Amino acid sequence: MSALDLQLQQQQSGDELTAFLVSPSGNDSFRVAAPAEVIEWQQEWRRQFIAHHDLATRAAVSGDAVRTYAAGLAQALADWLALPECQPLRQALSDHPGLPLRLRLDGDQAFALERLPWELLSPERPLWRLVSAQRSNSQPRPQRSRRPRLLVVVGDAEELSLDQELQRLEELRQRGRLDLQVLRGAGSNLVALRQQLLDPAGWDALIFLGHSDPDPNGGGRLHLGDGSWVAAAAFQSELQRAAAHGLALALFNSCSGLDLASSSVAAGIDWALCFREPVPCHAASRAFSALLTALEAGDDLFFATRQARQMLSADTGTVGTDLLLSLVAAPKARPFQLPLRKRKQFLLRLARSTPAQAMAAAALVALGAVGDLDPTNPISTYLLDRRLYVQRLWRTTTGQPGPTVPALPVVVLNQRSAAELSATATPGRVSRDLLTKLLQRTPPAQVPKLGLDLVLDEPAPFSAELAQVIRAQARPLLVAGFFGEQVEAKAAGQGSMPLPVLQQAGLQARNLAVGTPALPGALKWVPLRLWAPLDQRNFAAALSSAPAPFMPADAVIDWSIDWRPLLRRVELSELSSLRAPALVVGTDGSLDRDGEDLFAAPGAMDPALTQIWQGAERKVPGVLIQAVLAQSMSLRHSLTPISQALTTALAAGLGVVLAAAQADRDRRLLLLTAIIVVALPLSWQLAISQLWLLPLALPLAALLSTALLRRD
Numbered sequence: 001m002s003a004l005d006l007q008l009q010q011q012q013s014g015d016e017l018t019a020f021l022v023s024p025s026g027n028d029s030f031r032v033a034a035p036a037e038v039i040e041w042q043q044e045w046r047r048q049f050i051a052h053h054d055l056a057t058r059a060a061v062s063g064d065a066v067r068t069y070a071a072g073l074a075q076a077l078a079d080w081l082a083l084p085e086c087q088p089l090r091q092a093l094s095d096h097p098g099l100p101l102r103l104r105l106d107g108d109q110a111f112a113l114e115r116l117p118w119e120l121l122s123p124e125r126p127l128w129r130l131v132s133a134q135r136s137n138s139q140p141r142p143q144r145s146r147r148p149r150l151l152v153v154v155g156d157a158e159e160l161s162l163d164q165e166l167q168r169l170e171e172l173r174q175r176g177r178l179d180l181q182v183l184r185g186a187g188s189n190l191v192a193l194r195q196q197l198l199d200p201a202g203w204d205a206l207i208f209l210g211h212s213d214p215d216p217n218g219g220g221r222l223h224l225g226d227g228s229w230v231a232a233a234a235f236q237s238e239l240q241r242a243a244a245h246g247l248a249l250a251l252f253n254s255c256s257g258l259d260l261a262s263s264s265v266a267a268g269i270d271w272a273l274c275f276r277e278p279v280p281c282h283a284a285s286r287a288f289s290a291l292l293t294a295l296e297a298g299d300d301l302f303f304a305t306r307q308a309r310q311m312l313s314a315d316t317g318t319v320g321t322d323l324l325l326s327l328v329a330a331p332k333a334r335p336f337q338l339p340l341r342k343r344k345q346f347l348l349r350l351a352r353s354t355p356a357q358a359m360a361a362a363a364l365v366a367l368g369a370v371g372d373l374d375p376t377n378p379i380s381t382y383l384l385d386r387r388l389y390v391q392r393l394w395r396t397t398t399g400q401p402g403p404t405v406p407a408l409p410v411v412v413l414n415q416r417s418a419a420e421l422s423a424t425a426t427p428g429r430v431s432r433d434l435l436t437k438l439l440q441r442t443p444p445a446q447v448p449k450l451g452l453d454l455v456l457d458e459p460a461p462f463s464a465e466l467a468q469v470i471r472a473q474a475r476p477l478l479v480a481g482f483f484g485e486q487v488e489a490k491a492a493g494q495g496s497m498p499l500p501v502l503q504q505a506g507l508q509a510r511n512l513a514v515g516t517p518a519l520p521g522a523l524k525w526v527p528l529r530l531w532a533p534l535d536q537r538n539f540a541a542a543l544s545s546a547p548a549p550f551m552p553a554d555a556v557i558d559w560s561i562d563w564r565p566l567l568r569r570v571e572l573s574e575l576s577s578l579r580a581p582a583l584v585v586g587t588d589g590s591l592d593r594d595g596e597d598l599f600a601a602p603g604a605m606d607p608a609l610t611q612i613w614q615g616a617e618r619k620v621p622g623v624l625i626q627a628v629l630a631q632s633m634s635l636r637h638s639l640t641p642i643s644q645a646l647t648t649a650l651a652a653g654l655g656v657v658l659a660a661a662q663a664d665r666d667r668r669l670l671l672l673t674a675i676i677v678v679a680l681p682l683s684w685q686l687a688i689s690q691l692w693l694l695p696l697a698l699p700l701a702a703l704l705s706t707a708l709l710r711r712d
Contacts, residue, residue, distance in 0.1 A: 003100045004092055005130075010034065010107030023092040024099070032085035038076040039112050045069040046115075046277060049320045053280045063319040070320055074120050081121060093122055100126035100302065102329070111216075114258060115276055117323040119309075126302035128327035131265040147179050147663065148204040148338050151196050154184035155210015155223045155254065162209050165253070165288050169207075172296070188225025190234060197238035202245035205338060206264075209288075212254035219263025220256075232263040243268030248336055249301070253288045255279055261328040270333035271301055275324045283318035286311060287325060301327070301336040349660035353710065357659065360705040361652035368644035368698050375529045375554070376517055380644070383697045384528050384556065388604030390696075391560035394684040402561025403635050407568040408543065409447075409578060410627050411438070411585040412613040420572050424462070430454055430591050432462035436469050441575040442583065444475040451543045452480040453512070453586030453597075453623040456498040467505035474506060479542045481512035510539035514625055515551070526599040526620060527629070529556045529641060540629035543582045546636060555638035556693050557628065559604040566631045567624070569612045584630065586623020588613055597622040639693040651699035655706030665711065672707055676700065 005022040014034060021028045048069045051061040081090060093101070101122060105113045119127050152169060154162060166182065173180040183192050197203075211223040218231030232239075239247070250264040250272040257274030264272045273291070275284065290311040294304035305327050312322035339348050371380035395401060413434070418425040421441070423434040435452065442450060456463075470478060483496040497509050515530030534551040535541055541549035570578060589598035599620045601610075613621055632638055654675075662668040683694040 003102045004096060005102050005104070006089065007104040007106065008110075008113065010105075010110055010113065019086075019089065021088055021092060023096060025092060025095055028088040028092075030085050030088055032080075032083055035077065035080040035113075035116070038073065038080055038116055041069065041073040041076045042112075042116055045073045045320070045323075050278060052319065053283075063316060066320040070323060073117065073323070077116070077118075077120050093125075097125070100128070102128060102130050102331075104130040119326065120323070126306075126327075128271075128302075128329045130331055131262045131328055132331065147177065149179045149201065150181070150205050150207060151203045152180065152182045152184075152207045152209065153193060153222070154182060154188050154225050155208065155212070156225055156227055162285075164285055165209055168289065168292060177296070183225065185225045189228065190224065190230050193224070193230075194235050194238045197235065197242040197247075199242075200245060203242055203247045205249040205251060206242070206247060206269075207251045207253065208257075208260075209253050212252060212257050212260055214256045214259045216259055218259075219266075220252075220258075220260030222254075222260070232260055236263065236267055239264060239267035239269065243270075248334075249273070249338070251288075251291070253284045255284075258326065258328070261326070265328050265330050268330070270330055271336050272328040273301070273305060274326060274328065275321070276326050277324050279321050279324060280318065283312060283315075283321040286315060286318055287321070295338045298337065298339070301338075346661050349663065350657065353656050353660060354712075356709045357652075357656055357706045360709055361649070361656070361702055364652060364698050364702040364705070365645050365649045368646075368648035368695070371644040371695075371698070375641075376525070376531065381528060383695070384641075385603045387693070387696060388528070388556075388559045388602065391558075391684055391687055392604055392606065394681070395560055395562070395688065400688055401565075402558070403637055404565060405545065405631065405634050406581070407566055408627050408631050408634075409568050409570040409580045409583045410612060410623060411570050411572065411575070411583065412588050412621060412623060413586065413591065414588045415590065417572060426460060428592070429458075429460060430587060432456075432460050432466045435585075436462055436466045438572070438575065438585065439466075439469050439473060439475075439478075441572070442578065443576070444473045446579045447581075447583045448476040449543060449582035450475060450478050451510075451539060451582070451584045451626070452478070453539065453584060453626050454480055455482060455496050455512070456480050456502055456507070457482065457496045459499065463499060463501060467501045467507075470502065470505040470507055477508065477542065478506060479508045479510045479539060481539045482509045484511035484513040508542075510542050511537050512539050512622070512626075514540070514622075514629060515553070515555075524597075524599045524622070526602050526605075526625065527557050528559070528602060529554060534629060534633065538629075540626045541633055543584050543626070543630040544633040545581060546633050549630075549633035551629070551633055551638055554641060556641050557632060558637060558639050558687075558691075559602050560687075561637075562606065563609050563628060563631075564606070564612070566635075567609075567612055567627050582630075584623055584627050586621060586626065589619070589621040599625055637691070639687055639691050641693045642695065644695045644698055647695050648698045648702045652702035652706045655703045655708075658703075658707045659710040663712070665708070668707055672704060675703070 002024065007020040009018045009020070011018065017032050017034050019030050019032060045066070048061050048066050051057040052063060052066050080086070103118050118129070121127065150169065152166070154166070169180055172178050181196060183196065208222060213221045215221045215231055218233045219236065220232045221229050222232070223229055248270045250261065250269050252260050252272065252274040255275060255278040258276045261272035261274040287308045290308040291304050294307040299307070305325065309322040309325055312318045312325065367379065370377060374380070413430060418431050418434045421434055421437040423431050423437050425431050480498050480502070482498070497503070498507050503509065513532065514527045515532050515534050516525045516527045517531055530551060530553050533553045536549060570583070587597060599622065601618045601620045605620070613624055658668060658671060662671060680696070683696060686692045686694060
């Protein structure tokens with residue numbers, strides 16, 4: 001991070017300091033007299049401070065006396081900074097008011113310098129002391145994407161009351177803000193401390209609550225809960241391992257912790273916070289509370305330390321303690337925040353979502369995009385078919401068969417039909433004599449609209465007789481078909497229009513296209529999702545009862561509804577008594593020698609629908625498809641598919657968010673189960689009530705994969 005670096009190196013004589021200053025403005029060095037007067041004020045202030053907070057001598061030294069000496073100490077430090085030799089330092093502080101100041105104190109006689117409140121050099125500026133680490137702090141640390149983990153070591157509490165600090169931490173643990181491990185009493189011993197520091201899960205912060213002593217040779221001493229005094233050197237290697245696993249902060253809420261802080265940073269921990277001298281227990285407790293409150297609010301360690309100092313300074317019961325709180329860091333320490341808030345923890349986990357989640361989401365969104373651009377691809381077709389099948393089961397289970405209109409009569413011609421009407425058969429073709437007799441049996445007054453799902457483009461016997469009947473009946477609408485560009489047939493296009501003699505008699509032509517692409521194969525593709533719109537130019541629209549029949553491209557035929565009440569098979573013997581607005585006539589698909597007019601039945605279709613034409617379950621004649629399309633337009637009932645790519649992307653995003661919000665995979669799985677249990681019937685019901693077809697397979701796959709691939 002960008003900062004001002006000041007190194008003060010004491011000469012062997014002890015009377016002079018060599019200063020090295022590094023700033024964005026450049027590098028500088030100068031020599032200046034050692035702050036002897038500051039050290040004298042510090043020593044006297046320390047005596048006054050200790051006497052004031054000692055119950056035996058408190059009456060003799062007032063808080064005002066401590067404040068007076070504190071003011072003198074601050075003035076002495078300001079006077080030292082005002083020396084002409086310190087001009088480069090003053091200039092750097094003036095030129096860069098927003099930069100923190102990092103201070104390194106070197107030399108055999110640096111002990112007295114370390115005890116000075118250098119934080120008073122620039123009170124509003126973050127300042128910390130540098131300690132060289134035994135390992136490189138530039139080594140990447142583990143990226144945390146979980147709740148903070150705190151290791152709390154409680155010292156010998158015989159003369160201490162630490163309930164307030166521990167209760168605050170326990171409350172945070174119960175609210176799910178952190179994971180907490182507390183060593184106290186007999187469990188607070190060297191063996192347990194070493195074992196916990198070696199935990200491969202890693203710790204974010206080490207907190208010591210209790211008594212400690214200075215010990216330059218041993219790195220400071222801790223008074224553990226089992227009554228033993230332990231030097232930091234005894235667990236230095238374990239501290240190094242903990243630092244490698246992510247331990248970034250050591251907080252010593254104890255007396256004379258500067259040696260402990262320095263040895264912790266030397267072991268590789270980025271930051272350590274301590275009191276440089278003995279402090280009253282209640283002052284340490286207040287400082288800890290203020291620090292934790294600031295960290296909980298999301299503030300960084302610099303601001304949290306300043307908040308603790310300000311609280312100590314304002315509290316009459318902790319007078320002078322603010323001058324003893326110091327922050328120690330490694331040269332390449334990164335800024336530290338402890339994400340105790342749920343929102344912060346969530347944002348951190350979200351920012352550290354895994355590449356595996358991104359790859360799974362990208363692959364499934366790509367499949368969804370393919371489905372949007374090419375809805376006839378095998379995967380999309382299969383998924384849509386299964387979706388409509390499950391939708392049909394939901395309708396049956398919940399008693400929602402679908403919308404109703406008067407049934408559309410359907411005549412299905414087969415090999416026996418000519419004999420039934422005593423008509424002359426035409427091998428390989430639908431007999432024109434059969435059609436003539438069929439029209440004669442169907443009075444125009446009773447059936448004003450009649451559609452022949454046939455192509456009458458070739459000369460054939462009895463064409464003149466058929467034209468004569470058409471002319472004589474003058475039916476309001478009589479239509480036959482022709483092969484449009486999207487129809488799989490040999491004569492696709494305008495070349496398949498009905499014979500001129502039939503058109504002149506009153507037979508109209510409509511496109512037999514059903515909105516799906518023409519592809520070669522034994523069976524035609526049943527329309528699930530339309531590629532092209534259907535309108536008044538299409539055969540099915542002519543038979544619809546809607547004033548302006550239309551079905552847009554991308555509409556999905558709702559094969560989940562019960563079509564049996566909407567389509568009625570009419571036998572030839574019933575034609576003379578039939579009364580209906582429209583009638584559609586076609587074949588069972590086996591009368592044309594040039595190809596069967598059969599479609600592959602969708603898996604979503606109710607098998608009982610085949611009773612209408614009494615054929616094989618997995619094949620549907622074209623006349624039935626035209627009838628379904630006609631009734632769909634009459635009902636204005638088709639499903640609007642929502643983009644697979646969009647819904648898959650949204651579901652993948654939800655999975656990523658869920659994985660970030662809930663680190664526990666078991667709980668995450670329960671949430672996923674709940675989401676799916678709610679989403680499935682909701683999506684089915686939306687299709688029924690609002691005609692919105694929400695994809696399920698790809699979005700659910702994206703939700704599950706992105707939510708469960710993350711294991712941290």
